[in-house]
Amino acid sequence: MRTKLREFLADYILQASETSSVQIYVDALDEAGEMVARDLLAYFDGLTTKSGDRDRNMKICLSSRHYPLNALVLGRPVYVQRQNDEDIATYAEEKLKSQITDAEELRVLKEEVKNRASGSFLWAVLVIPVILRLHKYLELGTIRRKIGELPPDLDSLYTDILNEIQDDEERSRALRLIEWICFARRPLDMGELRYAVAVGSDASPASLQEWRMSDEYVETDSKMEQATVHLSCGLVEILQQNERRVAQFIHQSVKDYLIQGGGLQRLRGSSMIISVGSVEHRLSRTCIRYLAMEEVMNHCGSDRIGRNTGSEVRLLNYATTYWISHAETVEESGMSQGDLLGLLRWPSNSILACWITTYRKVHPWEYRSPAPNMTLLHIGAKHGFLSVIETTVDQQKSIGLDERDEDDRTPLLWAAASGHEAVVKLLLETGKVEADSKGQHGRTPLSWAAASGHEAVVKLLLETGQVEVDSEDEDDQTPLLGAAASGLP
Template sequence: MTSRSLEIDSAVSGTCEWLLQHDTFRKWTELNQELLWIKGKPGSGKSTLLNFAFTNQKHFLSARYSDLVISFFFHGRGGDLQRTPLGFFRSLLHQILKQIPYCLSDLVITFEKRCKEIGECVEKWQWHPKELWFSLKSSLLRILETRSVWIFVDALDECGEGSAKDLVHKFELLFKQSVALSACSNQLRICFSCRHYPILSSPGLAEICLEKENRADIHTYVHSESSSSREPISDTVLDSIIERASGVFLWAQLVVKRIQNLTINGAGPNQIIAAVDSIPEDLESLYNQLIRGMGPASVKLIQWIYFARRPLSVKELRWAMAIDVGYSSLQACQSAVDYVPDDKRMRQRILSLSQGLAEITSGSNTPIVQFIHQSVKDFFIDKGLLALPANFVSIHAAIGMSHLYLFQTCIRYLAMKEVEKLAIGTKNPDQMVTEFPFLSYATTSWVSHMKQSEDHDTPAEQFLELFSWPSNVLINLWTEVYRGIDEHSSDCPSGNTSLVHVVARYGIQGVMNAILQRLGQVTVEADLKDGSGRTPLSLAAEEGHTIIVEILLAIGQADINSKDRYCRTPLLWAVRNGHEAVVKLLLATGQDIDSKDKYGQTPL
């Protein structure tokens, strides 16, 4: 949740300092103004500036006062907790808990009680955003009784327009509630940074437009880069970069890197000037220019960076790109001409294949690969995918084919001879992941890629062929590997799981239809129980997959009153999780509404 702030480039010496003297910023810090917006074009340096403001205020206020200063940096290229309100609430509460723990005593009691009664958080239960917001709001109001609060939030737009507007609305209401505490001098102040669009703020609020203020900073940056280069860049070229950047730091950064590469390759002054003049002035056109020279390997890299469920490490990505349809063993993959033998060379290959649009972060214990900026990710989903040499006919098709490729890679990895021979019981999870770096991702992610690919119209037959269905050998291996890696995960399948169980649980409709069509009159597998006594109907009912339930009921042979090891029927699972549409379907079949589970509970 907090790694994003570590990834942000530190401000170059002599930059960002203008903010402290800016009239709007000073009024926000000194007067009773509650909300400050820092807005700017993509790549204008908003994150660096907000991080500078947060660090400066935290240092200043910690030294002189007892004010609470907390922050969150949304990260559209990161994991779920880095780009959702849930992660935002959890991070702020964690910071409060570390600094003023007594304000969250009720939350701690709730946490300890649930862990004792239900089990470990995440594995057995999850916080709901509403209850975390209530705790955050209550704790902030309590803190304001004794001290001021400063909250810095970066890249608000990267949590999605709907979520961003909802958060702004929540804090506007919180400001009104805090007015009751205005008898004292304590204030709640929030600084948001975001792009100009979507429009998230009301007119007339305190606002700093970054591209109108950062020309001097760009000047300082490009001259600093020039002075540290092997061959200094001419003033004529530097002045051209500063002028054409139009307040976009990222554009200047990419152009300076290109010039440095040209200089290393022996380009003369006239060639460099011509190269700079040929570079488009907007980021989108520049990205288009950069991807023109990409080949098939670059396409694979872009697909992995964009569509992976989470950012991959260099080692994971090295293996992901090594898996090929023609190989049945990892040893064969390592013998391929294009196999990259170590992470150091993979780092170089990532930078080369991405044309500078990807980076390896250094802000966490395990460096990960991501796009250099959110605008790169936006570019690819808007139109950039269609510009890649991959024959995508539409963005919709590109998404489906990309998830299909990732799904196929995961399944092929699991089917490799070395994985098949893996003695699960003889190794602990850490040993397994060390020996097989891509094993964890492949095991936990193939279902998600299959579902998303099918949602984008990939024919179901392609999935069945890869499993050699009706064989469940690969599913059995996957189940065993998953239980060896993380048997306590709520997503870990039970023993005796079949492909029908998987597609029922995750609502993969096309594959379910294809399976039942192939089965014809042989519908035994459609009612098979897994190791927990769960049938496909039971799993679909629990998750609320109405169409899957309809499909299974339509075959006429599903046991609607089948009980699992807890004596729970499909109806009880649907009621337990509040799936009204599924409940109605099951009641229409005449399911027993008085059936009791192991604990004496009935659907009623």
């Protein structure tokens, strides 16, 4: 499908260029990642090759940070950083004169910024607030010396900026804030961040009312905006996105530095490498702790769910939608998630039942919505949380290993349909599940695995000797037909 779409787009562009001028702009190519960037370059190179004489009607402009792409020699390169000096000087003068009234001081500092920036506009943007702070209590000569000591590369500059956070409690809050902005599945608004940062702290109030009385809680969105910029030392900005005020990094290079350049590790003040899995673990547990709060549980049947009510449930939409996504990344990292049993109060299903009700209200038309009456074992099987299933078996809490949800599916059916081989193997090894149980529409685990193209799972089920190979579902489809349709050998 992807190849056909590429061919269709290429044919359409080439055909259009025969009679019209075609201009293609691709911004921030570096943010796609090296493999995708190289792939796109090869694609556009192919377009220009195919165009022949028509390339006079076709113009392709790509923008990127410095990038190790040899293929970028195509066409005529323009190095913006070599043309930035006067723009940087103009920008510096406009920002500095808001506080510096002496004409000579303004001229000298403007030139210092222009010369030290070496064409990097972002470097100038980051350094000017530092200069304005220094100007409040230092003489011109000292300020010039301090500017000269600032590192020329962005990563070192980011390190220096974050090193300004000296207080341990403030550093902890800054870390929680920045982790959310780094790894949230979508930009968070101020109301969501207020609760995400507070609930993610080491304190453990049982209710949102207790949180609102704690030092971790920020009372208003406007104060959260100020706190966000302050705690990030200006590396995060607040933007208007439709009706929401959301937080994002001032530049992609900030996120790259934090995740790939060891910035999060330095901010935590630890010599140990901070893994993505450990951060995702904290975020997923923050979501779960929030969903388990008394006020949120009481709100799960409300018709207002999904709306921005301005109340304590501002994080409800995000926590409901994405805690599973964060937990999936945790599982992929190899971290155990046996703690989910305690957090979700297994074998009680109260928290999950409330979550399912909320999810189906927030996303009424989504086919992947969790089915009513799903238990933690169904969720674990569906999403490949092997450590959850292992913990229930190890603790001899394997209650409901063969229980059915409202769609008449058992954990084994979910695991087989999703292709989670290790989960299927473990469930079968317990001897407490029916390998050939029929669910909705008469489909068995073998039917689901075959139709979904999960060869390893099909082999596991066949090896039990307990499955009916020619079993027909309500549509008269057999596992063999499903396997053929999915392309299994």
